[in-house]
Amino acid sequence: MNYSESEPAVVNVTTDTDPPTALTIQEISSTSVEITWTAPVATLQSYRLERTNSSGQTLPDVTISPSASRYTVTGLAPVSEYNISLYAVSHVGQSEPITVTVVTETDPPTSVRWLTPALNSITLTWVSPQTEILKYNVAYRPTDESVFVFLNPPPGPQDTGCLLNGLLTDTVYVINISAVSTHGESEHVVISASTGVNIAQGMTAYQTSTLGSGGAASRAVDGNTDPVFNAGSCSHTQVEADPSWWVDLGQRHMIERVAIFSRQDCCSERINPFNIHIGDSTQVNTNPKCGGDHQIDDNGTPITIPCLGMRGRYVGVRLPGPSRVLTLCEVFVFGEPLPTTTAAPTTPSASTLGKYQYYIISR
Numbered sequence: 001m002n003y004s005e006s007e008p009a010v011v012n013v014t015t016d017t018d019p020p021t022a023l024t025i026q027e028i029s030s031t032s033v034e035i036t037w038t039a040p041v042a043t044l045q046s047y048r049l050e051r052t053n054s055s056g057q058t059l060p061d062v063t064i065s066p067s068a069s070r071y072t073v074t075g076l077a078p079v080s081e082y083n084i085s086l087y088a089v090s091h092v093g094q095s096e097p098i099t100v101t102v103v104t105e106t107d108p109p110t111s112v113r114w115l116t117p118a119l120n121s122i123t124l125t126w127v128s129p130q131t132e133i134l135k136y137n138v139a140y141r142p143t144d145e146s147v148f149v150f151l152n153p154p155p156g157p158q159d160t161g162c163l164l165n166g167l168l169t170d171t172v173y174v175i176n177i178s179a180v181s182t183h184g185e186s187e188h189v190v191i192s193a194s195t196g197v198n199i200a201q202g203m204t205a206y207q208t209s210t211l212g213s214g215g216a217a218s219r220a221v222d223g224n225t226d227p228v229f230n231a232g233s234c235s236h237t238q239v240e241a242d243p244s245w246w247v248d249l250g251q252r253h254m255i256e257r258v259a260i261f262s263r264q265d266c267c268s269e270r271i272n273p274f275n276i277h278i279g280d281s282t283q284v285n286t287n288p289k290c291g292g293d294h295q296i297d298d299n300g301t302p303i304t305i306p307c308l309g310m311r312g313r314y315v316g317v318r319l320p321g322p323s324r325v326l327t328l329c330e331v332f333v334f335g336e337p338l339p340t341t342t343a344a345p346t347t348p349s350a351s352t353l354g355k356y357q358y359y360i361i362s363r
């Protein structure tokens, strides 16, 4: 017998796209979740991401690049549960999803502001979070101290502001505010505010050069401490040797202290080291130095430098050395005007002659 093989019966099979694996939550905030994952074996065209809340409402799909392995899922509501599903998409079609469930955090208060300063207190206002909260935690410290004091009793759910009382005068404070709900504490909002009178604010300021695209010297005395350069409130010189900035206080002052708010969106190290010069010459670097070389920590906290007893009309900041760039987001100066009269040069000590007496003498 002759045996012969038939034609083969052929079935075309295409395997499905395999899903991504190891979907992991890296960080959760009140409105976003950062996820990472491991790519499937299949050659992908993209990923597709689904966000569904606990009531079954689905937000619009997100398409993610096939080369990504990390993504920040945004547009979420605070203290809400979401299923986040990731699909791999190849030319064959999409994979089964891999899904994680997350609960977003309590949202912090927003638009935290401080009102016109008083001698020994700071008034804050804010806009309430979306989450129903139990209370706010408000903690504060002078920039040159390390221990925070908590406001007690804390502001309650109906409050949209608070008063910090019994503070040191002419002092910059770091203030930390968070909202607390049954789900937990929100991220912290950190602002700086001062008591007393910042005598540099609104005065005429100068610098040795100005960046072509903006960065006027006056931005460092506009009263706005915003540390993000593009917010338009930081000065900026060109790259040069020994760049300097100075403010004209209008008359001689006895200076108590100077607070520097540096840039934080990038390049915060550029200001270190810096010198402060105080005196009556517009040639800043010929005026006496307040202290030596100063450094600002890279943690966004302004630095306060005591200059007690130094006198002058001009307060300057100078960066010693070649190829430096000077950016100042705000400079606060605290001090007392000195009598303009040249007669009877008797000089009471700062401890016995207060701010108001000086004002009376200078009239």
Ligand SMILES: [Ca+2]
Residues within 6 Å of the ligand: 219, 220, 221, 222, 223, 224, 225, 226, 233, 234, 328, 329, 330
């Ligand atoms: Ca400013």
